[in-house]
Amino acid sequence: MKFLILLPLYYTAACLTIPFVTALFIPHAKEISPPPQKNIENTITVFNHTDNTTYNINIEDYLIGVVAAEMPAAFEPEALKAQAVAARTYTMYKSASSDHDADICTDYTHCQAYLSEEEMHENWKNDYNFYFDKIKNAVYSTSGEYLSYNEEPIMAVFHSMGGGQTQNSADVWGTQMPYLVSVPSPGEEEATNYHSTLSVSFSEFKNTILKDYPNAKIASCLDVSKPTLTQSGHVKSILIGTVSIPGSKIRSMFNLRSTKFTLSFTDDTVTFSVTGYGHGVGMSQYGANAMAKTGKTYKEILSHYYQGVTFSE
Template sequence: MKRYLGVSALLFCLLFLLPLAMAAPRVLAQRQTELPEEDEPKIELLPPGEIDGSYTLRVLLDGGVQTMTMGEYLQGVVRAEMPASFEQQALCAQAVAARTYTLYKMASGGNHGGEADVCGDHTCCQAYLDRETAAANWGAHAENYEAKVENAVSLTDGQTILYGGVPVLAVFHSSSAGWTKSAGEVWTADLPYLQSVSSPEGEGVPNYYSRAEFTPEEFRTRLLASHPEADLSGPVSGWFGERQVSEDGNVDFVTVGGVQLRGTQIRSLFSLRSATFEIEVQDGNIVFFVTGYGHGVGMSQYGAQQMALDGSGWRDIITHYYTGVTVAAYTPEELS
């Protein structure tokens, strides 16, 4: 077990040093703007889970450390990370991914030393939203949405995604371009449970297709700031060379000004919504046509929503997006 955790900590560092610079966008509950339906049936609130309520975490929030149960912490994460308008089974899958990610962070030592176990910053750990703020954002939906969030945690009490008997790096993202990406495509190390799988994104994913346009001067300034060796002289159409795309649509690399860059580097440099993109020169400007939102690794939140709409339960969603895993009750005591 200790050997696994040592390797786990090393992989954690390798996987997250680069991605934190281009932190994965999340679907935040604050952005929900749905209007309440008439005569919306009240959702029954279930009692809290015993396993998640049996131990506490130290959570760094707004510069101070708060102590709360795992269940209370996960409620805040689910409020922030996935729209509460989503299907109950999608929210349950989000709760399981969030619990697993938290336990993985704890096993690998986290980023806060002895001060805290986790924090509420999504660029470091996971986003967190308190009940009062969420209720103000949700308006007339508040009571039912809160019940759905709390039930997602209670219904999956203690359930954790395991590979080799220990928690996995349960990353997630907003939407994929039809397929998720393997960890090795996006970061610096591959993991057997973070492999490319199909993802049914469904209809109505916000900003599923996006467009980013830059003048030659803007493009040149951004690229040369990090790659001064690039040759961006001559016509703009001549700046771009070989481009390699994986089967899942991810841009593996593209040559710009004679420099070979990974698609993830391009995404970071130009603040693109994903690394699945096409490049065109239109009216003298460089235009990116982008599909999906996020790093593309692990569970797609909109894919999970579509699977739930199609009748899949949370366990089926989890085992679809995380390859070769098992799901079982797990507590921090088992990390040692």
């Protein structure tokens, strides 16, 4: 309820600043259309998982909060537009297959992350007006656009960085979506923490695995086989003793940034060298930003990361 009460104030502030900011920072920007009028079709119900409340909100205004939460506001405008369309599509997809009463929730592990206006203020401080208008422009200038396959909204999943190559959905979740296929994702290496490492002692490595796989039988590094890789070079599984452990399970057990990793053993230390961040399926956000920097449009970005899809409105 607090959100709904505050919302008109933010609208007023945003509306007042848009012409000024647009003139300053977005030369030749397409005129921003006013948000669609509220009606049953463009109003959605959102479950806020932090306070267990459900509220109605215009989908375009909801998407400003999603893009703000899911992608750095400093990213290129075309990357933000790609994110807006992906998030709108994912919202529609989730709404159609919702397993909770609301259309979508704010838990990023279940649906999509979301920032309230107060949280955006906290994040951006003095840059609030600039970033808010930049994201609002990305959402409104693509208003109503979504991606479809066989006339249905697609499962437009996204991740931070795929490690140079995105993953086939089948290699991560077991089901192959025709549009979630492995594609190159160049340019991500400019991101901070594109490469990361984690070192643990051999006993910690062993105990962590034995906790979930008590039959793994691991006495030394000789019991750890070379990983089996997916088409994109992510770890599909590792045979430890006689037990095959999925790469995704290793990732969660050791809190690795992705399943694209190598293992090395020295003395009493096990080191994971990790590339990328996230599950690696669908659009890579850093890859999208890299494409935008080379002049690609949001439609070219989305057509690359979601193969064979149609732009619908």
